[in-house]
Amino acid sequence: MATVQKSIAIRGAGVVGLWQALLLARSGNAVTIYERAAEPFSEACSLHAGAMLAPRCEEESAEAVIRELGMRGIALWREIYPGTIANGSLVVTQSRDRVLLDRFARMTSGYQQLDGAALAAIEPDLAKRVSGALYYPDEAHVAPEPALRFLLDEALAAGATLRLGAADTPQGADIVVDCRGLAAQDVLPSLRGVRGERIVIRSKEVGISRPVRLLHPRFPLYVVPWGDGLYMIGATVIESQETGPISLRSALELLTAAYALDPAFGEAEILMSGAGARPAFPDNRPRIINANGYIYVNGLYRHGFLLAPVLAELVARFIDTGEQNAEVFGADQGQW
Numbered sequence: 001m002a003t004v005q006k007s008i009a010i011r012g013a014g015v016v017g018l019w020q021a022l023l024l025a026r027s028g029n030a031v032t033i034y035e036r037a038a039e040p041f042s043e044a045c046s047l048h049a050g051a052m053l054a055p056r057c058e059e060e061s062a063e064a065v066i067r068e069l070g071m072r073g074i075a076l077w078r079e080i081y082p083g084t085i086a087n088g089s090l091v092v093t094q095s096r097d098r099v100l101l102d103r104f105a106r107m108t109s110g111y112q113q114l115d116g117a118a119l120a121a122i123e124p125d126l127a128k129r130v131s132g133a134l135y136y137p138d139e140a141h142v143a144p145e146p147a148l149r150f151l152l153d154e155a156l157a158a159g160a161t162l163r164l165g166a167a168d169t170p171q172g173a174d175i176v177v178d179c180r181g182l183a184a185q186d187v188l189p190s191l192r193g194v195r196g197e198r199i200v201i202r203s204k205e206v207g208i209s210r211p212v213r214l215l216h217p218r219f220p221l222y223v224v225p226w227g228d229g230l231y232m233i234g235a236t237v238i239e240s241q242e243t244g245p246i247s248l249r250s251a252l253e254l255l256t257a258a259y260a261l262d263p264a265f266g267e268a269e270i271l272m273s274g275a276g277a278r279p280a281f282p283d284n285r286p287r288i289i290n291a292n293g294y295i296y297v298n299g300l301y302r303h304g305f306l307l308a309p310v311l312a313e314l315v316a317r318f319i320d321t322g323e324q325n326a327e328v329f330g331a332d333q334g335q336w
């Protein structure tokens with residue numbers, strides 16, 4: 001039976017705060033989660049995510065450290081969350097854009113080249129439209145809302161307490177772990193928001209069982225199957241921290257690209273659209289910053305679901321042993 005070690009306040013119940021709460025509560029700490037919103041997840045960027053666990057595909061545009069930490073992130077999701085779908089992911093393009101697929105292959109690793117027949121064996125609907133694909137078998141994904149709910153429920157089951165409508169700085173805890181996402185700009189001024197718009201649809205006709213990225217010179221997109229006929233179509237990457245409704249142009253681009261990927265999308269119902277602002281530091285790398293008695297965990301950019309578990313593991317280790325992973329730890333909060 002674990003003993004209570006420390007009293008730990010977690011600020012923010014997005015994917016980052018919830019993973020922190022879960023691991024720290026499970027290792028016997030007295031954890032209280034302080035969330036500004038009155039309803040869990042209602043103000044979190046995390047609710048808008050794909051949520052692909054795609055360390056290999058992300059290497060096309062991210063530093064190698066994202067892949068290295070991300071592989072551990074997938075292992076932790078698989079270990080802890082039974083809803084993790086470990087089905088791999090696909091990257092495709094229309095034949096006139098073949099050069100984009102070749103470039104993507106050069107920038108990434110851990111894929112298999114699938115010809116039309118091999119693609120048809122795993123995604124028959126897709127194989128009607130594209131002639132080949134890159135297949136990343138060790139990638140995974142989750143549906144964000146059930147995953148967030150699971151993390152919260154498990155943290156509470158491990159003894160954590162949740163305070164909703166609690167935006168003030170927590171008092172009296174031994175340690176405060178600040179996971180407020182973009183709201184932490186008040187103390188981390190170099191944080192910026194990167195707007196991501198997405199549309200959620202329901203279709204009985206589309207039969208895609210793993211995340212698919214469609215490379216396109218102007219309108220790249222991805223489709224993530226969340227189960228029960230739900231698909232997330234995303235996502236824009238816009239230098240803005242606006243979280244207001246999706247623009248008409250973005251909706252057109254996302255839906256047109258989805259329709260090009262599979263015309264069966266034409267009959268789908270549009271259930272939701274919306275935007276989140278991804279919290280990012282100037283170099284788009286995540287940081288754990290230990291300063292002034294606070295531990296800030298932030299800047300997870302496009303990789304919040306992928307990296308939240310591994311950053312939680314690193315924070316738990318730091319609290320236990322003082323060990324700091326040089327790739328992500330920073331000591332000087334003012335620098336950020």
Ligand SMILES: Cc1cc2nc3c(=O)[nH]c(=O)nc-3n(C[C@H](O)[C@H](O)[C@H](O)COP(=O)(O)OP(=O)(O)OC[C@H]3O[C@@H](n4cnc5c(N)ncnc54)[C@H](O)[C@@H]3O)c2cc1C
Pocket residue numbers: 011012013014015016017034035036037041042043044045046047048049050051052053166167168179180181182183184195196197198234235236275276277278279298299300301302303304305306307
């Ligand atoms: C369209 C889109 C698609 C994405 N797709 C993926 C993907 O496929 N894979 C992936 O890994 N990542 C993806 N991401 C990125 C991922 O969603 C983010 O990196 C992640 O959500 C950041 O999580 P967070 O917990 O830091 O912030 P948030 O989710 O924003 O959580 C912060 C929480 O802090 C709370 N808060 C704020 N101020 C206070 C306060 N004063 N006191 C208490 N609580 C406070 C907020 O209400 C919120 O609940 C995507 C993002 C978007 C927008």
